[in-house]
Amino acid sequence: MNTPARLGAYLLGLAVLFGGALGAGRAADTAGLTPQATPHTTASPASGETSVPEGLQVSNNGYTLTPRTTTVEPGQETDFRFTVTGPDGRPVTGYQVQHDKKLHFIVVSRDLGGFWHLHPREAGGGEWSVPLTLPAAGAYRAFADFAPEGGDALTLGVDLLAPGDYRPAALPAASRTTTVDGYTVTLDGDLTPGALSKLTLSVAKDGRPVTDLQPYLGAYGHLVALRDGDLAYLHVHPDGEPGDGRTAAGPGITFYTEVPSRGAYRLFLDFQHGGVVRTASFTVRTGQAAAPASGTGEQAGHGGHGGHAH
Ligand SMILES: [Cu+2]
Structure with a gap:
């Protein structure tokens, strides 16, 4: 399926999901239950698909x-x-x-x-x-x-x-900028739960914008977003593709995605330049639109962090 069709199917799925929840709430009202109790006590919506984020089920x-x-x-x-x-x-x-x-x-x-x-x-x-x-x-x-x-x-x-001794690392702090292999990748845009969010990731090398990104798997970038806590999987795709006459080969790669809830997400961007695919990773928290671009975002919920390195 191409990206618009896939996105369309996703949005349609959301419409079905919300429609189902609304229907369940109405049914509960007539049954005399408190409306706020129903979404959490219902095992699953009537629609079998798109009821939970991808990746959580085997x-x-x-x-x-x-x-x-x-x-x-x-x-x-x-x-x-x-x-x-x-x-x-x-x-x-x-x-x-x-x-x-x-x-x-x-x-x-x-x-x-x-x-x-x-x-x-x-x-x-x-x-x-x-x-x-x-x-x-x-x-x-x-x-x-x-x-x-x-x-x-x-x-x-x-x-x-x-198997073996395991020492889990804390989630890296939220940041708008990350580096990988001499490249700096900067994130613009915010994740808004329940709304289509536009994210632009810009690639620079040695302080200069990269304008000759190479297509990798039919796109200038692939972004995977995983929710902290349960690793719900959001595979998002760029707006536009190489050769479509409107999509530049950098420095910015634009994506659209929708996150299902508040919280922290870890974003992994695959991009190709100079014949090498690299992965830039970010921690992003929803609802921090006013936060300045900084490498030390809020720490709440993660008990601080210490020396987590990649
Ligand atoms: Cu792949």
Whole structure:
């Protein structure tokens, strides 16, 4: 599905969701219940899809992410294999190509310190294979982002565990600027819960704006946003694409996204320049429109931070 169609489907899903919630509230009124009690006591909205953010479920809409193992020895490269089983219980073999790939595989550490965007190969019979190294002991989350043939795009998530002593890091402080490999990436725009939010990420190198970003997977940038606390997955896409006659190759890459709730999100931007794909990461809090651009955002809720390095 192309980006506008995908966005449209998402907005339609939201409309269905809110419509469903409104309907439930009305039904509760006639039943004599207090309206505010209903949204939290209802197990799930009537609509089966888009009721929760993507990535929180290992199985959704009949599709299940099935790894051969969820225990991975830290520090060793393994041939990680999995299937996606479909509503018929058999491994899915037909996928739509999205952003040049049939399946995007994202792995993060659960403390959001590490991020890997991988592209497994098809090993036959619906099995996917990818070399995977979990660098240290700990808890990780893997996401399969795909669209089955004839079905809607979805993202399934599963926990991976690397045995051993584990020291979780605090979430890095909120910041509007981050650096990676000599590049400075600056974030403009705010995340507003429940509203379409425009974010522009601008890339500079040695203080000069980069205007020759290279297309990577059909775009100048790919942004993954994960909610702190449960790693709800928001795969957002840029406004415009290379070669469409209106999208510049930097320095700014514009995205539209909608976050489902207040809180902190960790953003990971993949961009390509000089033949190398790099990932810039940010912590963003919703509802801080007036906050100055600074590397030391508010610390509330994270008990401070100490020496977290990437
Ligand atoms: Cu990908």
